[in-house]
Every structure is written in C-alpha cells, then in structure tokens.
Amino acid sequence: MTSIVKPKIVHKGLHRNKLGLTIRDYEGGMSTLCAGCGHDSITAAIVQAFFELDVPPHRVAKMSGIGCSSKTPAYFLGASHGFNSVHGRMPSIATGAAAANRELYLLGVSGDGDSLSIGLGQFSHAVRRNLDMLYIIENNGVYGLTKGQFSASADVGSKAKKGEVNEQQPIDPVQMAMAQGGTFVARSFSGDKEQLIPLIKAGIKHEGFALIDVLSPCVTFNDHEDSTKSYAYTRQFFHPAIHADYVSPAEEIKAAYDKGELMPIELHDGSKILLRKISEDYSVHNRGAAIDYIRAHHRRGEVVTGLLYIDESEPDMHGINHTTSVPLTDLPFDVLCPGSEALASVQRNFR
Numbered sequence: 001m002t003s004i005v006k007p008k009i010v011h012k013g014l015h016r017n018k019l020g021l022t023i024r025d026y027e028g029g030m031s032t033l034c035a036g037c038g039h040d041s042i043t044a045a046i047v048q049a050f051f052e053l054d055v056p057p058h059r060v061a062k063m064s065g066i067g068c069s070s071k072t073p074a075y076f077l078g079a080s081h082g083f084n085s086v087h088g089r090m091p092s093i094a095t096g097a098a099a100a101n102r103e104l105y106l107l108g109v110s111g112d113g114d115s116l117s118i119g120l121g122q123f124s125h126a127v128r129r130n131l132d133m134l135y136i137i138e139n140n141g142v143y144g145l146t147k148g149q150f151s152a153s154a155d156v157g158s159k160a161k162k163g164e165v166n167e168q169q170p171i172d173p174v175q176m177a178m179a180q181g182g183t184f185v186a187r188s189f190s191g192d193k194e195q196l197i198p199l200i201k202a203g204i205k206h207e208g209f210a211l212i213d214v215l216s217p218c219v220t221f222n223d224h225e226d227s228t229k230s231y232a233y234t235r236q237f238f239h240p241a242i243h244a245d246y247v248s249p250a251e252e253i254k255a256a257y258d259k260g261e262l263m264p265i266e267l268h269d270g271s272k273i274l275l276r277k278i279s280e281d282y283s284v285h286n287r288g289a290a291i292d293y294i295r296a297h298h299r300r301g302e303v304v305t306g307l308l309y310i311d312e313s314e315p316d317m318h319g320i321n322h323t324t325s326v327p328l329t330d331l332p333f334d335v336l337c338p339g340s341e342a343l344a345s346v347q348r349n350f351r
C-alpha cells in the first residue's frame with residue numbers, strides 16, 4: 001500500500017495515555033489519498049479511539065481488501081499487525097486471524113465496493129458468524145480507486161462523474177446486518193468525530209461483530225466533467241510532457257449536531273444528504289423497531305446515524321465454535337499437531 005514515511009517529532013508536552021504512549025504512537029504512514037477525502041477523517045478517528053482506549057498497538061490486527069478505503073490501514077497503527085487481502089476477501093482472512101489468536105483486537109476496514117459488490121457473501125457470513133471484530137465500511141457510493149464507477153450503495157438517481165444516472169436500488173449494509181442477526185450495528189459520518197470516535201471505541205470493545213457504516217465523501221468523483229473548469233476538460237486541451245495527474249485539494253466536510261437533530265450536509269459537488277442523529281429515547285435493543293425506524297426515515301430522504309442496534313447476549317464465533325482461548329502460537333506442539341495416527345483416525349471416521 002502506498003504511504004509516505006512521516007517524520008516522527010514528538011512534542012514533549014504531548015498528552016500520554018495509561019501506557020505512556022502519545023497519539024503519535026498510534027499513527028501510521030502519511031496518507032496518499034486525495035486531500036479532503038472522508039477516509040482520512042475516519043483514519044484520524046481510529047487513531048484517536050485506540051489511543052483513548054489505551055490499547056497496545058501490537059495487540060491490534062488491521063485487515064482490509066482493495067480500494068482507497070482498504071489502503072487506509074497503512075495510515076494508522078504503524079506498530080500493529082496487518083493484512084491487505086485480495087478484493088472482497090478480508091472477512092476470510094480476519095476469521096483465520098481470530099481463530100488463531102483471540103487476544104488480538106481485530107479491525108477490518110473496507111469500502112462499499114469491497115463489501116457490498118465483490119465481497120457481499122464474505123461480509124454476510126462474517127455477520128452471521130458473529131466474528132469478533134470491528135468492521136468499518138468507508139461508504140462513498142463509488143469505486144474511488146478505479147475512478148468513480150457506481151458501487152452497490154449508490155442511491156437511485158445519483159450521478160456519476162460522466163453524467164450517467166444510477167437506476168438500481170442501493171444495498172444498505174446496516175439493514176443487511178440487522179436482517180442477518182448482527183449484534184452491533186451503527187452508522188456515522190466521517191466528519192462527525194464527536195459521534196464516530198465513541199462508536200469506534202464501543203465497536204472495539206463489543207464481543208462479536210460490530211459494524212459501523214461510515215458515510216465518507218469521495219471528493220474526486222464528485223467533480224463534474226461537463227464544466228469547462230473541470231480537470232477532465234482541461235486535460236483534453238493539454239499536451240502533457242509527463243504522465244501525471246492532479247486532484248484539487250478540498251476541505252474536509254465536518255458535522256457537529258445533537259441527538260434527534262437533522263443535519264443537511266452539502267457534498268463537494270453541491271449535492272445534499274440529510275443526516276438524522278437518533279434521539280435520546282431511541283431503543284438500541286429492539287431489532288424490528290430499529291429496522292422500521294431506519295426505513296421510515298429513509299422514505300423521508302433521511303439517513304439515520306448513531307448506534308442503531310446492540311445485542312450483547314449472543315455468543316460470538318468463539319462461543320459458537322468452542323475455540324481455544326490460548327493463541328495457537330502458545331499451544332504445545334503435540335496439541336497443535338497431534339501426528340499422522342490422529343489424522344488417519346479422523347479420516348477413517350469420514351469413510
């Protein structure tokens with residue numbers, strides 16, 4: 001994954017957590033994403049959440065697939081374990097890591113393309129297994145890395161950079177996770193760190209599968225090609241001496257709003273989304289009511305944010321499969337590898 005090594009200058013007065021670490025110890029390489037990309041704001045929230053929870057970075061395994069979103073683990077927790085899997089296959093790798101070592105905090109970062117198109121089956125099975133991990137979808141409605149094709153989360157009527165209009169219904173990962181028995185389901189916005197950081201902390205600590213779908217604007221593919229001031233138009237009349245590309249820096253979109261409040265957000269291309277933060281009296285333990293609530297607001301054009309559902313009574317993957325609590329690397333060799341006679345006996349049972 002591309003990243004630039006950051007010079008490490010630690011200010012003496014920087015706050016230290018219970019482990020004596022500063023926030024700098026939770027950072028990674030310098031981001032190579034477009035300036036203003038929502039994914040960078042989510043990276044900052046992840047860094048802050050792990051720092052505030054006093055989690056030792058080496059106790060974290062960060063997993064991802066392919067996409068701009070899936071590149072971001074290079075930009076946080078440089079001292080943790082990591083695996084950048086093939087497109088849409090991160091849940092399988094995370095399942096293996098979870099089975100091998102329960103002492104790790106598993107964090108999966110994925111995109112709407114990675115999770116809802118090619119990886120939809122993998123995503124669904126991670127939910128129904130209640131795999132003990134925090135799974136963040138950095139949801140921008142497009143395949144950012146491959147230049148802005150619609151993803152399966154694009155809303156009906158949304159326009160691609162080339163003017164094409166999406167006519168297919170979107171897949172909502174939140175409603176999917178609810179329907180498949182998800183035990184921690186939340187949605188947030190990349191620019192709302194007051195909401196996002198506590199949700200990430202709760203998701204890390206949840207025993208089971210915690211999904212946070214984070215709306216994360218893609219600044220580059222909200223740029224319109226019809227405009228004579230667009231980069232695409234300029235390129236037509238420009239003879240490059242070298243093959244290089246430029247994406248204009250954009251401001252990060254931030255949002256601070258209270259419980260129950262409706263917040264209109266203007267995206268970089270001028271389009272709007274309406275965020276509704278769940279109110280004080282919302283019940284997070286009623287799956288049916290939560291789905292009704294999300295759908296009712298969706299019909300009004302609103303996207304509901306906050307912790308939408310939690311169930312702490314369901315066993316996670318380890319509980320269901322009775323996995324060992326000892327990391328596999330710490331098990332004695334004869335337990336891990338019982339020998340050829342034991343294998344032959346298992347095979348005899350299958351005949």
Ligand SMILES: Cc1ncc(C[n+]2csc(CCOP(=O)(O)OP(=O)(O)O)c2C)c(N)n1
Pocket residue numbers: 066067068069070087110111112113114115118138140142143144145146151
């Ligand atoms: C097997 C396979 N098919 C297709 C691709 C091309 N590809 C790379 S990233 C991507 C989609 C990324 O979209 P998303 O997960 O939403 O990430 P974003 O870049 O928007 O953050 C695709 C289709 C690939 N790398 N591998």
Ligand code: SF4
Pocket residue numbers: 032033034036037038039068069140144145217218219220221
């Ligand atoms: S293409 Fe879009 S998603 Fe990818 S880094 Fe740029 S702004 Fe972010």
Ligand SMILES: [Mg+2]
Pocket residue numbers: 067111112113138139140141142143144151
């Ligand atoms: Mg995407």
